Amino acid sequence: MLLEGRVAVVTGAGRGLGREFALALASEGAAVVVNDIGVGLRGETTEEDPASAVCAEIEAVGGRAVPAHDSVADFEAAGRIVATAVDAFGAVDILVNNAGIVRDRTLVKMDEADFDAVVATHLKGAFNCARHAVPHMKAAGRGRIVNITSSAGLRGNFGQTNYAAAKAGIMGMTFVWALELARSGITVNALAPAGATRMTASLHGDGDEPPPTLDPALNAPLVAFLASDRAAHVNGQVFGRTDWSFTLFQHPKPVAWMHRDGGWDAATLADQFDTMLGAHLQPVGMVMPGGLSQDAARTP
Ligand SMILES: NC(=O)c1ccc[n+]([C@@H]2O[C@H](COP(=O)([O-])OP(=O)(O)OC[C@H]3O[C@@H](n4cnc5c(N)ncnc54)[C@H](O)[C@@H]3O)[C@@H](O)[C@H]2O)c1
DSSP, X not given: OTTTTOEEEETTTTSHHHHHHHHHHHHTTOEEEEEOOOOOTTSOOOSOOHHHHHHHHHHHTTOOEEEEOOOTTSHHHHHHHHHHHHHHHSOOOEEEEOOOOOOOBOGGGOOHHHHXXXXXXXXXXXXXXXXXXXXXXXXXXXXXXXXXXXXXXXXXXXXXXXXXXXXXXXXXXXXXXXXXXXXXXXXXXXXXXXXOSXXXXXXXXXXXXXXXXXXXXXXXXXXXXXXXXXXXXXXXXXXXXXXXXXXXXXXXXXOOXXXXXXXXXXXXXXXXXXXXXXXXXXXXXXXXXXXXXOOOTTOO
């Protein structure tokens, strides 16, 4: 088992992908704090307690798990999630920042509350949990953080201003934390997953059975590996998952240069732009099956 004796916190682990991460980490030997406030897809309150249900699943097969019902979006509450791990199991070795909601709207229809709620859950939530967990990891001299991002944030997606902002921000934090924490034996990586959950239900036709390649469980082996000692050399990377594959994203980097000694003036830049940088414009939008992308970069 890859994670014998380790303690993991998985946020938003009552359903969907987070549940699969929690089950996989437990099956590799980790004790797991299953965090979930049981909200609806848009963050609306429900009476559900999926965190306790997942803990029961883990315990039923001989694993160790405790629920944590606080919201990642609240700084003090996130501290209680991390404290649950320390109180119940004596450590926090692994943090999977996964909790999330969506409130999709195009920019001109998105109201402030939709923006704030999504950013608070994904982006601030990841900061909140890491901020409380990392001091414990530093004291132990080891730690693993896996941040769940999305290709919507890495490349853009129609109707997801709030979500893309949060997910791109998570990628940025991943790079910063990877730099800051490597010397303490802590690695920080990101995964843009894929899986048929309630979050993606609207992408599949009503009643259509999703293809086997969208089984949410397919994401979990990479998280278990990244959480293990075997991945000590893997830091600051952004992974993806599609079809039967895990993928590695290239980091953003310059792909073309237009140089002029002494710098440019706007008129000369305008004259020469198309033959220099303009020849290398990049498509944006998520890459769809068949390699098609939502190409807006060249749209007049
Ligand atoms: N499903 C996909 O294909 C896909 C693709 C890219 C990224 N993601 C990301 O994966 C993660 C999991 O998504 P999912 O598809 O499993 O969605 P999901 O809606 O099935 O699960 C999300 C869980 O997070 C919980 N949650 C929401 N707000 C919370 C809060 N403030 N505190 C604690 N828990 C909270 C919810 O109750 C829910 O159980 C999200 O970060 C999502 O953005 C999913």
